[in-house]
Amino acid sequence: MTLSRAEQKEKTRRAIIDAALRQLSAGKSFDALSLREVAREADIAPTSFYRHFKDMEELGLTLVDECGLALRQIMRKGRKRIENAGSVIGTSVDTFMEFTEANPNIFRLLFHERSGTSHGLRTAVAREIQYFIVELSDYIETVGYEAESAYAQAEAMVAIVFNAGAESLDAKPAQRKEIARRAKMQLRFIASGAAQQLKPFKGKDQ
Amino acid sequence: MTLSRAEQKEKTRRAIIDAALRQLSAGKSFDALSLREVAREADIAPTSFYRHFKDMEELGLTLVDECGLALRQIMRKGRKRIENAGSVIGTSVDTFMEFTEANPNIFRLLFHERSGTSHGLRTAVAREIQYFIVELSDYIETVGYEAESAYAQAEAMVAIVFNAGAESLDAKPAQRKEIARRAKMQLRFIASGAAQQLKPFKGKDQ
DNA sequence: TATTTCAGCGTACAAGTGTACGCTTATTTG
DNA sequence: CAAATAAGCGTACACTTGTACGCTGAAATA
Numbered sequence: 447m448t449l450s451r452a453e454q455k456e457k458t459r460r461a462i463i464d465a466a467l468r469q470l471s472a473g474k475s476f477d478a479l480s481l482r483e484v485a486r487e488a489d490i491a492p493t494s495f496y497r498h499f500k501d502m503e504e505l506g507l508t509l510v511d512e513c514g515l516a517l518r519q520i521m522r523k524g525r526k527r528i529e530n531a532g533s534v535i536g537t538s539v540d541t542f543m544e545f546t547e548a549n550p551n552i553f554r555l556l557f558h559e560r561s562g563t564s565h566g567l568r569t570a571v572a573r574e575i576q577y578f579i580v581e582l583s584d585y586i587e588t589v590g591y592e593a594e595s596a597y598a599q600a601e602a603m604v605a606i607v608f609n610a611g612a613e614s615l616d617a618k619p620a621q622r623k624e625i626a627r628r629a630k631m632q633l634r635f636i637a638s639g640a641a642q643q644l645k646p647f648k649g650k651d652q
Numbered sequence: 653m654t655l656s657r658a659e660q661k662e663k664t665r666r667a668i669i670d671a672a673l674r675q676l677s678a679g680k681s682f683d684a685l686s687l688r689e690v691a692r693e694a695d696i697a698p699t700s701f702y703r704h705f706k707d708m709e710e711l712g713l714t715l716v717d718e719c720g721l722a723l724r725q726i727m728r729k730g731r732k733r734i735e736n737a738g739s740v741i742g743t744s745v746d747t748f749m750e751f752t753e754a755n756p757n758i759f760r761l762l763f764h765e766r767s768g769t770s771h772g773l774r775t776a777v778a779r780e781i782q783y784f785i786v787e788l789s790d791y792i793e794t795v796g797y798e799a800e801s802a803y804a805q806a807e808a809m810v811a812i813v814f815n816a817g818a819e820s821l822d823a824k825p826a827q828r829k830e831i832a833r834r835a836k837m838q839l840r841f842i843a844s845g846a847a848q849q850l851k852p853f854k855g856k857d858q
Numbered sequence: 859t860a861t862t863t864c865a866g867c868g869t870a871c872a873a874g875t876g877t878a879c880g881c882t883t884a885t886t887t888g
Numbered sequence: 889c890a891a892a893t894a895a896g897c898g899t900a901c902a903c904t905t906g907t908a909c910g911c912t913g914a915a916a917t918a
Contacts, residue, residue: 451915455865478683480905493907494866558767561760561818563681566824595837600840602812609811612752613769615752616774632808639845657885661895686875700896701875
């Protein structure tokens with residue numbers, strides 16, 4: 447079985463991406479990766495890297511895209527679990543936490559590069575997070591909130607879930623369950639707080 | 653005016669710390685700093701670095717401690733503003749956002765190293781954040797919440813405020829105001845959501 | 859079949875890194 | 889005053905890094 451040129455190229459490209467992911471899993475942060483190291487891990491000559499990516503940054507962007515996509519797909523699957531059984535909040539948090547436990551490196555990449563040095567990567571990550579917020583915000587709107595409130599709720603919820611993910615990175619299983627439990631409580635605070643604001647006669651500032 | 657040996661040593665130590673902070677301000681992430689670079693900026697020989705820190709990591713820990721302290725002091729000052737005038741939530745968010753605007757590098761260090769490679773730095777940052785949470789949680793308890801709810805509220809609030817800080821790093825002034833406004837709304841969601849949970853009898857008529 | 863294309867390699871180089879080792883020199887101590 | 893201490897320096901070494909350049913050989917094209 448011989449591969450066409452295009453197939454072979456794609457294969458090498460994947461090898462590079464996978465090599466980078468493997469090194470991220472090994473506890474390195476993205477900007478601690480060197481081109482040579484990635485090339486070595488991918489079993490190609492350093493200079494061959496350039497046949498596929500102009501830069502380490504370009505590889506980084508690819509990684510962020512791919513990881514963001516993976517995360518979104520998981521969450522989409524999670525939504526099916528909701529339809530069958532269970533609360534929106536509970537299932538979403540569980541799905542997310544399962545993802546970060548199974549793919550700590552992917553989550554870490556997104557979370558870490560959010561405040562990274564590279565402006566390109568930062569905006570790429572911001573865009574991925576934005577997908578979550580908008581998707582959730584749209585849903586909240588359909589339940590009867592005005593756009594501004596919906597967006598604020600969605601953003602807060604995403605922030606809390608990501609925060610829980612970050613906390614759980616160094617946590618032991620027992621702590622992780624506790625973190626998930628707390629995150630759910632926090633999301634309910636937001637949901638019911640926003641609901642209260644919706645009915646202005648009950649609402650009151652502190 | 654001659655300096656004693658100890659004074660001179662302290663002075664150089666500060667020079668190193670300040671050099672590192674200056675480089676962080678220049679848009680570098682901590683683990684992109686090299687010992688030589690810091691030494692160069694501090695105007696000492698590379699090897700002199702070792703007279704003060706065993707490692708770059710040890711310097712990092714010092715930076716985190718110092719930055720965390722700075723942030724806490726600012727927030728403590730902010731609390732005085734509350735006593736004189738204004739809501740807890742509004743003033744706290746404003747104080748925090750002013751800090752991140754005035755010291756983006758310091759905030760960035762804390763936020764970034766929270767998901768960094770070095771376990772030591774990560775736990776150091778986690779501890780700094782914990783200070784905030786516990787302090788806020790204690791306050792919330794005094795207002796009549798049980799410990800678990802108070803902690804969940806405090807944690808969520810800190811997460812949201814830090815999230816707002818992270819968002820504002822790349823934001824223009826106009827957006828920054830909007831981010832602050834939204835953060836306040838989100839904190840109010842949490843406050844009133846938690847309050848509702850606390851007093852279930854008020855939810856009678858639904 | 860003859861020609862073009864291009865993924866991948868090897869070599870080479872300048873620049874940067876951490877740190878071991880021993881020296882200097884001014885302060886501190888006895 | 890003499891001896892001990894230790895901050896800071898300079899040199900040196902073994903690496904690692906990104907990338908420029910030109911070559912090779914096989915696949916694609918004509």
